[in-house]
Amino acid sequence: MNPDTLFSGVRILGAGVDLVGDLLVRDGLIADFGPALGRPDGATRIEATGAILCPGLVDMRAALGEPGFEYRETIASAAQAAAAGGITTLAALPDTQPAIDDPALVHLLRTRGEETGSLTILPYGAVTKGCRGEELAELGLLREAGAVAFTDGSRAIGPARMMRLALSYARGFGARIVQHPEEPSLAAGGSATESEQATRLGLPGIPAAAEAMMVARDIKLVQLTGGAVHFAHVSTGEAVALIRQAKDAGLAVTCDTAPPYFDLNETSIGEFRTYAKLSPPLRKEHDRKAVAAALADGTVDAVASDHQPRDVDDKRLPFALASAGGSGLATLLAVTLAHVHNGTIPLPAAIELLTAKPAALLGISAGRIARGAVADLCLFEPDRIWKVEAGSLPGKAQNTPFDGRALEGVVLGTWKRGRRVFG
């Protein structure tokens, strides 16, 4: 049995909670919190004046290297990076090798998460067998085994017929389809957003319209089927506008975005920096602004890391041949905080986008500060400065698009079920 832990003099911030005071953790649960609690005997006392205590972050989109790509990231190294980033729950993409298209693999991932002791892994199930986009996977059995939603990961569900089938069938199990919104035939061969910069660099482009088209199509299919769609990592103003409209019309449409899409634009590519090669590609500045505005106005339902571990050999290639994707676990909180510091979004709203809101989308109870809730907690100092350096990030994957970025906001400690797992 862990000893009790008492946080004192911290700002406690969660959905509906914002106060300066104490929080007591007992038996892995939040026993009590309030402006001033007593001092129970034997409790480990953590005093951190000026620091913020929030629920452990819920990252609703991350790729793990396991199974199949252990050279990029193992579950153990991802858990280490997640803990350092304040993340205690993570939804893992299914486009692994083999793909998570079998109930046994869902069990495996959940169990492997438990084994880390610091990270709850919530597996996504594959929409199609092998994420190949050809035939529907066993969504019912996967759901029963604990898949939180369905997606083909970084691959778009291309044919309208297949997407219709998936939305329609998943509806029977009350599950969402998470789409990588990109029209594949329009994006084929592209490696940067279509623009003057791509033209200068001689890189084949992916037009912003490739995202908007897929979003528009899937919204129509939601109307047709009554299913629920979630658009992952939206990156363009056009897509955001369509999603906003669909939400206003009361459709079951939600979306998330990732820090690169509201913090960086295409100029990060500079002279062929492959760490800035992402999927979807970094967009133009006006798209970045539109995504940031959508964070503020509530169109975006969650901020996810979109962690895509890659190793040096995946990236040290000519740009068009390099693998797309950036690591994001360690920078999720601090990059989001950068947009609190610059006034885009208030702090409590930012924390909700990282905790309660993604938890609600995934249908789990994590991500809240409440008496009796599991004590998954993240303690951070919002103003302390650090610099992102590829090569010295926690975990195995060092392919951060934020290399060299100065950030404010340092995680002081992470607690999983009341046990300190970082700091």
Added chain:
Amino acid sequence: MGRRPSVAPSNFALWLYSRPQAGWDAQVACPHRHGPDEPGHDDAGAPSPCPNRPAVCCNAVDGPRRLLQPRPVFYRKKHLLAIEGLEPPAISQLLDLAESYVLLNRSGKTQRDLLRGRTLINLFFEDSTRTRTSFELAGKRLGADVINMSVSTSSVNKGETLIDTAATLNAMHCDLLVVRHDQSGAPNLLAQIVDAAVINAGDGTHEHPTQALLDALTIKRRKGRIAGLTVAICGDVTHSRVARSNIHLLTTMGCQVRVVGPPTLIPAGVADLGVSVFHDMAAGLDGVDVVMTLRLQRERMARGLVPSAREYFRFYGLDHEKLARARPDAIVMHPGPMNRGVEIDSAVADDPAHSVIKEQVEMGVAVRMAVLDILSRGQGRNEP
């Protein structure tokens, strides 16, 4: 033919300082002591050879050169990866130096001591006979040890080959590395790994800087200037590294640049590079001084970007009828190899009144000698 200033008079000081090293040496060391204002520096194909031309009369390279102080160098980069980002003085200096090498080459003299003991490796991941030969000749004329390496790109993992090959070459202590690759940015990647000065000999659809320099030299010698000319670049701009390098160079040097081609072969945002876009070739060629045609690769037709060769030729192939819209003294250029009857009519390609295609090849060797010269002077520079 009288003397023609190579740049606008207001840039005279700049021009003076960006004179080629051989020319500078000649001015100081030549017994005839001619300055740039005096007759003797017209070398734009003048029929009577100038008695004072430095390379001919001064033995500028072998003798006095070593005794002289270093001249200002405007090209300060370690590598030549792209035209984009080069300033006008750097480009002028490269062109002027190249011009002096034209004379040297025509005089039949060589300068075999300049790169003696240096190793030049031609690393070609993509087939190219003319560019490789041109670099090989340029290196040999300057006395470098030249090695040609052709690496097949058909192997499964191209990137691994690239990195591994680079590491191997680095271990061999090569001084100058000429790279052609089918991927945009591959030379930039190599430049991060090797110690040698890297020269981009064409990368994917990114840049082909020496081609743009030789095109500019051809234009300068034919037209007497670069600034103020109107140049039409015609054809498959989307997939052309030659077009990109030329757009950067010509806009930097003060040309009006037009790109002409079907919308499927004009890349997004190209107008933001400072060019005007035409889809009607007749309108695009109206009143231009220079027509550059680009090669249309057959695979573009296979991908459906253009329905057929005959349709392409009808609307975008350069024939005398379309060329009639250009200025009467317009010159026609092509980076080669040509698809006769696709992007250019044989009658135009072989018309001595307009076509300078063969001269481009000659300029290619001189430009590459100038590039090798400048980069070898800068060994040890850090600016990429």
